[in-house]
Amino acid sequence: MALSGKDLLTRLPPVRGRLQAGAPLGPMTWFRVGGPAEVLFRPADEEDLAAFLAGCPADVPVTVIGVASNLLVRDGGVPGVTIRLGGPFAEVAVEGTSVTAGAGALDLTVALTAQQHGLGGLEFLSGIPGTIGGAVRMNAGAYGGEVVDVITDARGIDRQGRTHIYDRDALHLTYRHCGVPDDVIFTRATFQGRPEDGSVVKARIDAIQQARADSQPVRARTGGSTFANPEGHKAWQLIDAAGCRGLAIGGAQVSEKHCNFLLNLGDATAADIESLGETVRRRVRETSGVELRWEIRRIGLPLPGEVAP
DSSP, X not given: OOOOOHHHHTTSOOOSSEEEEEEEOGGGSSSOOOOEEEEEEEOSSHHHHHHHHHHSOTTSOEEEESSOXXXXXXXXXXXXXXXXXOXXXXXXXXXXXXXXXXXXXXXXXXXXXXXXXXXXXXGGGGGSOSBHHHHHXXXXXXXXXXXXXXXXXXXXXXXXXXXXXXXXXXXXXXXXXXXXXXXXXXXXXXXXXXXXXXXXXXXXXXXHHHHHHHHSOTTSEEOSOOEEOOTXXXXXXXXXXXXXXXXXXXXXXXXXXXXXXXXXXXXXXXXXXXXXXXXXXXHHHHHHOOOOEEOSEEESBOOTTXXXX
16 A cells, blocks of 8 residues: 555644655655655755654654665655755855855765865765765765765754754764764764865866766666675675676666666666665675675665565
């Protein structure tokens, strides 16, 4: 049975933003698969988000998404309220050598804004397809940099609607992990840049963009890097050695170009993609003894009769 959300709407507090029952989520994701949100909430601003969380019944699940570049929504949809941050959450401001970005700001936009103000050190963000909220939550990194290297603090709102400021140490950032409780929704973060000639920084951003295009299936329906690199290994090498390059299940395929990417060839379901990922994990475990950990976030329920791995 599809998640309609109409009954849930009657239990939710009033908002200044937008509440939508049964909102399709698949078209929002880079994989272009998945079921609906029972209710989708687009808050007007931080105050609207905090008031909503404070008034939302404790038994209602709350999930937050960005541009869904590293997200797989299961075919049965997402129960409860799915929150998507846009509008004022996508703003970026520069003061001196500090760059403050809303959680909904694209990582690439933050890197380019810093460059336009003559600041270097943040260009690695241009190689991460996502938003700042997700980047902080997973300590995203690429091309020699990680969020932990440049972040000074982050602001977040917990499930009770309380606002918190976390300095770098309080975030407890490690490889692809943040130690802040999962129920905290990051709303903004501040990063430290360094004065540098903008043209030099732009050249590095251009080089990163070209390297991505050369090595990754950036124009395909994909969710980005699928598995985190295990300590001492590269995930793609383990996947390749396990004979999984080009492996397909239904409409999903392991990329021939970069085998740590899963592709929707056009008619894949979320179940196809997740099953393919689990098959890759099993083959890698059998051939190398290494357990791959999903880097892609998987949310929601399978369709009736299906079992999520």
